[in-house]
Amino acid sequence: MQKEINGVEFEVVDQQRRQERLAAYGKGLEALNSDKEDAEEEK
Amino acid sequence: MNYTEFLNYIKDNIKNWLPGEYDNAEVLVEQVIKNNDTVLDGLVIKRKESHICPTIYLDGYYEKYIQGYDLSGILQAIARMQVESERSGVFDLSVIRDFEKAKEKIVCRLINADNNQKYLSNKPHTRLGELAVTYHVQIESEVDGVGHVAIDHNLLNNFGVGTAELFEIAVNNMERLTPAVFMPLNTVMERTLRNMGANNGMSEEEIEEFVKEALPDTEGKLYYLGSEDDTYGAIAILNKQNLDLAAKEIGGDFYIFLSSIHETLLMPKDGKTNYEELELMVHDINVTQVAPEEKLSDHVYEYDAKERMLLRCDNAAERKCILEQAEKRAEPKKSLKEALAEKKTEAGLGSKENTKTKATDVSL
Numbered sequence: 244m245q246k247e248i249n250g251v252e253f254e255v256v257d258q259q260r261r262q263e264r265l266a267a268y269g270k271g272l273e274a275l276n277s278d279k280e281d282a283e284e285e286k
Numbered sequence: 287m288n289y290t291e292f293l294n295y296i297k298d299n300i301k302n303w304l305p306g307e308y309d310n311a312e313v314l315v316e317q318v319i320k321n322n323d324t325v326l327d328g329l330v331i332k333r334k335e336s337h338i339c340p341t342i343y344l345d346g347y348y349e350k351y352i353q354g355y356d357l358s359g360i361l362q363a364i365a366r367m368q369v370e371s372e373r374s375g376v377f378d379l380s381v382i383r384d385f386e387k388a389k390e391k392i393v394c395r396l397i398n399a400d401n402n403q404k405y406l407s408n409k410p411h412t413r414l415g416e417l418a419v420t421y422h423v424q425i426e427s428e429v430d431g432v433g434h435v436a437i438d439h440n441l442l443n444n445f446g447v448g449t450a451e452l453f454e455i456a457v458n459n460m461e462r463l464t465p466a467v468f469m470p471l472n473t474v475m476e477r478t479l480r481n482m483g484a485n486n487g488m489s490e491e492e493i494e495e496f497v498k499e500a501l502p503d504t505e506g507k508l509y510y511l512g513s514e515d516d517t518y519g520a521i522a523i524l525n526k527q528n529l530d531l532a533a534k535e536i537g538g539d540f541y542i543f544l545s546s547i548h549e550t551l552l553m554p555k556d557g558k559t560n561y562e563e564l565e566l567m568v569h570d571i572n573v574t575q576v577a578p579e580e581k582l583s584d585h586v587y588e589y590d591a592k593e594r595m596l597l598r599c600d601n602a603a604e605r606k607c608i609l610e611q612a613e614k615r616a617e618p619k620k621s622l623k624e625a626l627a628e629k630k631t632e633a634g635l636g637s638k639e640n641t642k643t644k645a646t647d648v649s650l
Contacts, residue, residue, distance in 0.1 A: 246342050247318075247340065248371050248377075248430070249338060249340075251379070252433055253433045258478055258481065261478065264571070266500065266502055269471065269502030270502050271570070275564075
């Protein structure tokens, strides 16, 4: 959210914040899969 | 300078950066409730001579101040925005006074109902489990692009329609006004990274290096479902056509992460990962990476491609569990369907048959 004029909201996306959020999912899944592989190897 | 001191500083000094016509203007800082009941501080500068009154939110500017931006630069940026908004802020608001015009511009957003009790208190909304659909009228401005007016109870009274009709209108408008974007997450992130690199003046070689370093490998693992303008795209999951298209591309059932109010991420079900593990990941990302006003849900959802049903995974698990229990314990006089319907009623969930009357089959 950046500004509002006479009750009309104008949204501007923070691209850096969006990128970080999306990348976190990629990294989160990588970590999850890596943990699973390690656990399987241990077995 | 703490946040309160920052607000007072801006309020007391902004006129020094504005043209003379603002000498007699009234300067206020007003608190406004936004998504997830987040309270934002808006700077309002009122001039008697002008009917245009922008609200400039200061929270983001304080973040910049903390990051090291100097105060004079911040004041200059705010003053410029005020003047530009007043000069450019001419748009046709008559559309919200005429329902026949307004209904062509009504769109909807998906937010978290539980986290928006204050925000929703004066707005008609449609509750879907933990989520809520809110309604907005698109207003076009030549300078600022597309803006929105939230529909509150007063506006709804003026329109003379009910919430059910709003839902139907908004869902029917989705494809035309807020077309969905579905593509591999890798593609979306690569585009954004390249744009960010170019905007920061990087060379082609630097951009390649930047993309290589910052792009996680999500090929075939994660897909993006959002909107063309990157805003409020999570609502796209309520259009079954989008989910069917995704199921076709992905090749079957998939998990859905409600990563923010702006987009969702889809992950093919691989049979190895359970939703509980994924919910832990989603919760962690929500806490560490998502702005409070953009958060949508800690829960993981799934789409059953064969049944064409969108379910919250913990409810889906419960449903399966109920089926198993019902098979084992069903009394002779009760059919499996009746036992299931009874359990759903106890849990406060709508039956699949009931949700079929809506534009989408949602059982959240």
